[in-house]
Amino acid sequence: MKAPTAGLGSAVQGSALAEVWPLSPLQEGLLFHADFDGGDRPDTYTVQSVLSVEGPLDAARLRTAWQVLLARHPALRASFHRRASGEAVQLIMREVTLPWTEADLSDRTETAAHTELDRLVRAERARRIDPAVAPLLRLLLVRLGAREHRLVLTSHHILLDGWSLPVLLDELTTIYEADGDTSSLAPVTSYRAYLAWLARQDKEAARTAWRTELAGAEEPTLVATATPPAPGTAAPTRRSVHLSTETTSALTDLARTHGLTLNTVVQGVWALVLARLSGRTDVVFGATVAGRPPELPGAESAIGLFINTVPVRVRLDGAQPVLRMLAELQEHHTALMPHQHLGLADIQSAAGPGATFDTLLVYENYPRTGRQSPAPDTVTFSSVEARQATHYPLSIGIAPDERLRVDVTYHPDLVDEQLGEALGGILARVLEQVVGDPSVPVGRVGVLIGPERGLVLEGWGATAGGVPAGLVPELVAEWVREFAGAVALVEGDRSLSYGELWAASGRVASYLAGVGVRRGDRVAVVMERSVDLVAVLLGVWRAGAAYVPVDVGSPVERVSLVLADCVPAVVVCSEATRAVVPEGVGVRVVVVDEPAVVGELAVCGDAPVVRVGPGDVAYVMYTSGSTGVPKGVAVPHGSAAALVG
Structure with a gap:
């Protein structure tokens, strides 16, 4: 579905338009993918959150609270267009109508109700969101019982990042309880302030920093098959693995003791696995960064797409202790933080083919909602399921909690199914090894064992007759x-x-x-x-x-x-x-x-x-x-x- 290019006035009637904003680098990329993947197929970047709503809910009051949120945050009223020159802009409308649907399944048996709920959720996810029509979100409220509902929020990733959702839910709870009153909430930091901050950054200094970081990386780091599939031939598959509470606690202690972040530990472990998959000792993969500058007041509570995707390079020395490798990785990350605003296309253009990758690591370091102990007989919201995907053949999601969760999302047309199914377990096992002995040399970490080794070294990419395909x-x-x-x-x-x-x-x-x-x-x-x-x-x-x-x-x-x-x-x-x-x-x-x-x-x-x-x-x-x-x-x-x- 192409973003309109001419006649932007047709999207705006009278004084309905409030502002015109540029796009962030990641928004530019997502709009490109929306244009490129257009059609009747689901958009890869459709994001869906299913929330459990417990308590004596007033549906009309909840709908009003969401409408207040749309009025409060200009970023939620954005639509995306291209001028005749090709320049992309987002138009911020003064008012938009909230797409709201309700379904009542309370008269069905529990099994029948949940079967129908699953169908409704899938149908919502399959229906494309037009980037040119605001708002780029819709809500479905499903009644399962007098005190039990599901709220399904379906949106386009170009509108919001994962950090924004708990912020929205906190505000939603406050507005709902106050019956639409926002006076107790902090003033809004508009996404426009972030776009203005982006425009002030020194892009040439950032290009130089990334060019230096990736110097000597001559080739892409790729794990997917060489032949891309026909568009839309298979939906991404997601598999999840949970670490034990003991291993999760030990990982947290390891990071804290050695001045590391848990994100750094996970990135280092993924580099070890990626090195085996790609047959390289110098690997590059993508990672998402929060992108919320501390010098921008209110950035931590702002709504919008702040994240960015940047390359992470890890050079592995078999004799180097894992702990030292992790420390160096964090040093590089810290040095590059002032330059993480630069868009991926700019980074890859400056650094060359070595900045190209086809795997992405997402560490979900989101703020926790503030209502940890709600008062009795009040309405509470909690996440049941969240679904999103990327265009990358292989994505690793890390959700820290009491039991750290590893989500592996892969495209079956591009990544061997056996490998995709096994990868979560491989990552979990390597994390356990690192916890057990962080001083072990990199070359002695057992990444692939038994059948997995045969899969990666012999079987991956071979045809049924045993003859390698496409070498x-x-x-x-x-x-x-x-x-x-x-x-x-x-x-x-x-x-x-x-x-x-x-x-x-x-x-x-x-x-x-x-x-x-x-x-x-x-x-x-x-x-x-x-x-x-x-x-x-x-x-x-x-x-x-x-x-x-x-x-x-x-x-x-x-x-x-x-x-x-x-x-x-x-x-x-x-x-x-x-x-x-x-x-x-x-x-x-x-x-x-x-x-x-x-x-x-x-x-x-x-x-x-x-x-x-x-x-x-x-x-x-x-x-x-x-x-x-x-x-x-x-x-x-x-x-x-x-x-x-």
Whole structure:
């Protein structure tokens, strides 16, 4: 459903318009998704809260209280539009009518009533909310008995964040009890004040900070399948796991004792799991931040969408104690707090592809409602269920309480169902390990055990017949079948077709297998960019090995360190780069354009059929590391395929 672009006046009649506001960065993103995903399907960012209402409720009085809330908070009267120029704006109406529906199920049996309640709730969630029509929320009050009701609030995420709901409920209770009187409430801090604060921030300083934070992160961190599904083919699935009260208490004590936040501990543990899923030691994922600036008076009680999504980068060193890793993570978070206002699109544009991710962690650090001990015979509101989703293939929600809850939401078309079902338990188990021994080295934390290890390392992304689906060699093979004669590579006056590239890489794979290269081995490649280099790299993959690219301009000391660390089965170079390979390297050196080797390659037969999975390492990139010593980052075939696909 596209936001209207022209004729904004048609949305406003006479003096109905009160104000015109810009959008926050996240609102811009959500409006884009509303436009992009338009149609009759449910909007991904439809948010729903089901509240239990206990006590002698006056439905008309409750409806009036909600109408007062709409009048009190301008942000609740917003609709979203695009000017003819493409600029997005939100129009704040002077008055809006509250969409209110009632249903009475009190004459039904308990089973029948709850069956019908579930149907009504699902129907409300399935009905799209038009961003161009205010208000972007509606209410359904269901009567189950004389003193028992359910209140279903369905809204668009562009309007409110999770923090705002308990604030609204506190005010709702006060207004209801006062029969519509708001005089006892604090003055409203308008969302417009926050938008003005955003406009005053130093965006260039923020871009520089994020660019520095993500420097050296060269590739996206991806866990989803490389092939996106058709829109709307499957709804997200949510699974929840609760930690024990003892583990939750121990986590809280661990954080408090070491000057950490519980959010930091959870983020660090998710980084450990994500590293195993992606086959990387330098991972980036998304996280939501509250976005309520302490220097803005009244921000903590304001209503609107203040949150922002920002990247979190965690570099993992297997020898580093988990506690130290967590401390460094919190140090980075603290340093970046003044820059968390910058929109994700701006961050990714400034920092490059390394700021791209497809997993999101949401820590629900919301204020608690103020009515902990209500007076007898009064109306009380309590949350029964809350549902929301994101466009990310995999989202982790953390709800701290007496028993910390882990919510895993995944899109079955993008994330393996077995993994999605198991992930909550995996996270809970790693949290328990960290509580048990926070001084354990990162590399010794058992993330995947038993069947889970097989699922991630072998089965994830494979077809039923056991042949990996969509890895780069298979993608190239498909192109060869379709476009064998088409030009694949060009170097000056020389070119290779897809068929010729496939044949050349097959000879390299056959040759490497003949000199002892096996699945999982490392092959160091010391060559300059050329069509021959591409044939060698593809040949290494077809032999089942992983390549380790070595910069031919590196000092000999660095080359020696890289080769000593990766322990290659073979070093492949050209006559032009032979001098870069240190003498006495200790393994076979293959000079691919040396006459004897050229002759041997010419008579090599078909490439061996070596089956590799998405979890097998495709290549190992060496960075300088924080100490200047080269550090290898292993990238699995699944991630490589995601980048190509």
